[in-house]
Amino acid sequence: MTGLGDIALLVGAGLLAGVVGTAGGITSLISYPALLAVGLPALSANVANIVALVACWPGSALASQPELVGHGLWLRRWVPLSALGGAAGSLLLLSTPPGTFARVVPFLVAAGSVALLAQPRLAARRHRRGHPSGAGGVILPLGLTAMSVYNGYFGAGSGVMILALLLITAEPHLATANALKNMVLGAGTLISAAALTVFGPVDWTAVAPLGLGMFVGSTLGPRIARRLPATLLRWLVVLIGIGLAIQLWINPNG
Known part of the structure; x- marks a missing residue:
């Protein structure tokens, strides 16, 4: 961090990342490179990115009220699981380099992206076979646990992977699945960030402007998702x- 230029860059990157992440799910595509651009080393940038992402949770919750109505029971069931996964991921981050599984992550992100394209066909097949929406069996808890751990560990692409998981197993409507994704992702990020704040070094001079931009952006993303054709x-x-x-x-x- 060298001055006002870096602060402005992080606020702007946070704003765009908040919009993109809460409207669909690739926040770190924008925020992580911005942290590297202002001079943070990779591990410090990863930690700062996770902590700043907490700001997306309240903003997206405020903007997603229409989609979240009637899903209180679902959230009470799955948010704690996501939070525990995020905590486990943060402990892994503090004990192992974030590049340990670097070669696997691109395939996971690509698979999640392809699953989004296949979801309407999968949902139609489930409907024809008489499986109601939300009958995810063991796939939802296992998938959500694994992705929440990964979100707390590194996080890049976790949003699109969780969105694909929820669309296939829990909620076929894209805007609603996106709102639910923001809530479970936010819970995991909050616990992970809390652990990193206690046990790891956090560059607050980078977190503050990035988080500010993310909060503002996260109040816009769900509204955009609501209005765009699915x-x-x-x-x-x-x-x-x-x-x-x-x-x-x-x-x-x-």
């Missing part, structure tokens, strides 16, 4: 997800 939003998320997968494959350490 097919257009789906393709935008998929294309950004594929772009992130390629970026992570070429440069896995950021």
